[in-house]
Amino acid sequence: MHTDTTGSWTPAALSADLPAGTVIPAQIPAGFIALWRSHSGRMSASADRCPHRGMRLSHGFVRGEALSCIYHGWSYAPTGNCLRIPAHPGLVPPETIRVVTHVVEEAGGVIWVADGQPEAGPPRLEGLVPLRSLTALAGIAAIEAAAGAKTNPQGMVEIAIGNGAICLLLSPQGEDRTLIHVLLKGMSEPAARMAALRSTETLRRAAEDRQKKEFAQ
Structure with missing residues (x-):
């Protein structure tokens, strides 16, 4: 991160x-x-x-x-x-x-x-499977509020779902725009992946709504 x-x-x-x-x-x-x-x-x-x-x-x-x-x-x-x-x-x-x-x-x-010139390699995200990337028209704070969780030291917001978790690796693109890489933990079945996609889309919309309300105030 x-x-x-x-x-x-x-x-x-x-x-x-x-x-x-x-x-x-x-x-x-x-x-x-x-x-x-x-x-x-x-x-x-x-x-x-x-x-x-x-x-x-x-x-x-x-x-x-x-x-x-x-x-x-x-x-x-x-x-x-x-x-x-x-x-x-x-x-x-x-x-x-x-x-x-x-x-x-x-x-x-x-x-x-x-x-710049890194002194060490990038973070190693063990046990996670990349699913997709998407852009939210919202900042980190709005995404954390929508998820009900804070970003961990690895730069991820983790959301428990079923027997696994959705891990959102966040990359800020400005104050009101964030690139979200969706990674999965313990969710290998197609149905679980579809559920993760739906949950992520719902979270993105919620974060964008929060961002709009904050901007309107």
């Missing part, structure tokens, strides 16, 4: 949402990023802005082991340096042309991105 300490980790996405050869947008405290996985499976996190004309790299495409901008096709390596400028095929791009990159790791089906 993210704190004000340099090198802290943010749960940016679920591994299942980033298959090989794809790029998706994400957000960490440092700003918007393009999460991408090369065709060989290598995962990278690049600042979501092409140095050429400022186009979002998350709108681009992955070609082999590089991320290419959709605008003019400038391509970047996982390390951030520019590899190719299609308008000048004979040019070796200078090292000064590069995008900012972030340390990224996968653990327990969650993609974690570091803000």
